[in-house]
Amino acid sequence: MTSVARKALNIALVQMKVTANKALNLQVAREKVLQASQKGADLVVLPECFNSPYGVQHFKDYAEPVSPTPGESVQALAAMAKDARVYLVGGTIPEVVPATQKVYNTCPVFDRQGNLLTTHRKVHLFDIDVPGKITFKESAVLSAGDHLTQFQTEFGAIAVGICYDLRFPEMAMIAARQGCIGMVYPAAFNTTTGPVFFELLQRARAVDNLFYVATCSPARSEDPKSYPAWGHSTVVSPIGEVLATCGHEETTVHSQWDLGAMEEARTSYPIYHQRRFDLYPDVSQSNKN
């Protein structure tokens, strides 16, 4: 009996240490993307703010354009994707739009030839206040993106969100209903919210939609003044299993998205066809007042 090879996408999450030195961050990212490709990765993901420290006080200082003239990070990412021949979800960079001077937290995505396929600007800005623990207000400096994002590969379409976007199930559900095989989130949860929510949210987005979810965080810095990244870059299967993860150290997580397993899950649990949109056609209209 001949066995048919199942179609699987090899994914690598580069949980790298991020410093205040942009050139060094770009060089480290390049080395790790090339290493991931040598280990067979088709898709490589970098962390949120991989080229600069994560913090409201840093965004403007490190911001650079994506278009019309790409800045040094976008150029470096394009070269990495091309030289490694991988799809590259280029983490995020602070992006300034020259015409408006607005700043965004932006994820550029490249194909295997180094072409910029699309960009996702963080849609839900990270504004939280957990008394005595963490206060963060991205909206003090950043503008929010105004579109949902996906890109095409030979394995299927993949959608992109950024960190806090993970908390909003509608984004992932729309991606799944539009046929995406998974969602990828460059992310930087922290030591307050990470242990409580990070894995839970990923598993929830995966089982809600019976598709793959992957996140990529920076490694935790030893500098006590810097943002305390939770790390734990993770890949979750369509039935919510953690397929691969790590701690807060610098490492690259490798895993596979097995498309046959996704189809099996969707046949076993046919929730797609069981939804009652006649009962909940537009949840935004459901407020009591």
Ligand SMILES: NC(=O)CCC(=O)C(=O)O
């Ligand atoms: N960088 C972020 O958006 C952090 C999100 C986060 O930590 C959360 O709890 O949500």
